Amino acid sequence: MKADYLIVGCSAGGIGAAEAIREVDRDGSIVIVGEEPYLAYSRPMIAKYLSGQKTVEKILFRRPEFYTNNNITCLTGVKAEAVDTTAHEVSLSNGEKVAYGKLLLAPGGKPIVPPIDGANKAGVFNFINMKDASLIDSYVKAENVKKAVIIGGGLIGMSAADALTKLGIEVDIIELKGHILNTILDEAAGKIAAQTVTSYGVKLNTGRTVSKVLGLHKVSGVELDNGHQIESQMLVIAIGVIPRTELCKAAGLEVNRGVVVNDNMRTSSPDVYACGDACESFDFIYNSRRVTPIWPNAYIGGRIAGYNMAGLETTYHGGTVMNSLNYFGMDIATAGMSVLPPDAGGLEVISTLTANGYKKLVLNEQGKIVGMLTLGETDTAGIIFGLMRDQSDVRPIKDNILNENFGLAYLPADSREEHLHGNTSGRVAPADFKH
Known part of the structure; x- marks a missing residue:
């Protein structure tokens, strides 16, 4: 079997890559290899499946017709066992070998x-x-x-x-x-x-x-x-989980805690890309390459990889750890340094505790948000994360930013327009807090 684009990993990163490839190249063959017997589904939703709130069909990341409409071949229940970067070939658990033009590795994480x-x-x-x-x-x-x-x-x-x-x-x-x-x-x-x-x-x-x-x-x-x-x-x-890097290491790719990629999501092998939980990508809060095993970063990293695989050079501007969840009726949204690291210095913490919840922001010396935590009152989380993502100086609005009625009206006019109509390509968007 041959594939112009071979994607190992049928989850958020793999789907993001396939979508981006099809935006650039409508004809190149795409093959996705997934170990599980399911098409891509939302892993954050498996608790709702277990509790009986959702069926498998209801947590699918994309409907079955997505693959047909985009001429994508899915090999489910099959594991990639070896990658030969010289021969441009991947060996599968079913005995087949797939020759590739460009390869994306998105193997995810494994439980500790x-x-x-x-x-x-x-x-x-x-x-x-x-x-x-x-x-x-x-x-x-x-x-x-x-x-x-x-x-x-x-x-x-x-x-x-x-x-x-x-x-x-x-x-x-x-x-x-x-x-x-x-x-x-x-x-x-x-x-x-x-x-x-x-x-x-x-x-x-x-x-x-x-x-x-x-x-x-x-x-x-x-x-x-x-x-x-x-x-x-x-x-x-x-x-918790740790990166699944065995396949990447065996292929001779550069691996630290996760497989190392550049700002195009390209690994140390020219035609091999990586994204998701097994990947070390740029974290704009820590200003370093780190493993950030969360769903939105995997998807966006996959899109950046897909564009570059298809020949459209695109830069990943960085993501950071972010979480939006609801357990036991609690709405929680966090991002960046929501908990200060032991060696944190020069940071200012502002917080408020009300009858409806708790909010906290961590600011650096330039007045930029490097951490946020909202529990209970999460309505403003998207706006606050937008300020964090854009590295805005929030000192002029610091006295109001934790108010219950804080919104776009508090932002300067130019910043307000940017948040309403700005381009967030390659970055996690505030809307991801609503997923």
Whole structure:
């Protein structure tokens, strides 16, 4: 098989690349290889699938006709096992080889699984894709699960907890750090989140970890590092993900924590591009190349790669970590340094706590927003992120920016027009907070 454009990874980055390629080249052949037996779907929505709120069809990222209309061949349930950059060829798990003109690698991330005694028992799951959600769904029904333990109180753990709670399952969350969602929420916001989560019956065990999975052949409980035991019929390991770089390393590409790309999303091999969770791209807040494993950055990185693969030179201006979520009825939007790094210096923090929520901004010495956190009151998150993305000096409006009624009217006229009609190509847009 031959492909002018071969995309490894059927998710946000791969779809973004395919769309961009078709904007430039209507005729070149596109082949997408995906390990899962599904067409591209919204991974942030798997919790809604598990809870029964959405069907598989409802969380598809693009409808099936998208692939037909754009003459895209999808090979689902097939894994890319090796890349030969000299021969311009990719070997697949089904025995086929695909010759490519341009190649995009978007393999995503894999779950972090700590060494836990007994973690091989039935009833232990990860929670990063549809396969995991389907396996959990089947196990819950087959075993009539009433109690579950989740290791990890971060984004993945909270989404799993929200879904399981909606199914009427009693949930215990085990979190090593001092509060839940600690990578995006500071201590003050963490306390508010904890009060909300526990009001739904979830039990929080912070400052602890699981040392042993109890049960003969299947989970009957867990033992914490302090010896305390919790009865449970299921364990979900939701600590986080790390870049899947094995394929890239074996291909001889430059890899640090993630595969290294330039501002065109091109790797160290001329005709090979990369994007998404396995990629190190430019972070405009930290002014460095970092792994930013979030959906909007993967999609936009894929689009930039696609344009360049098709011959339209396009520069990625940078993204940053951003999250927009709703767990247990909490609306949360964060971006950049929502939690200050240990070595942070020369930064100013302004915040406000009201009956309706909590807002915080982090400003650098030039008055530019380098971090934002909104909990409860997220209506202005898009405007604030726009100011952050554009690196605007917000000192003239600092006294009003956290007001409940803050809006475009507070911005200078030229800035207001830019936010209403400006070009955000290659950057995460404020509208992404509404996804």
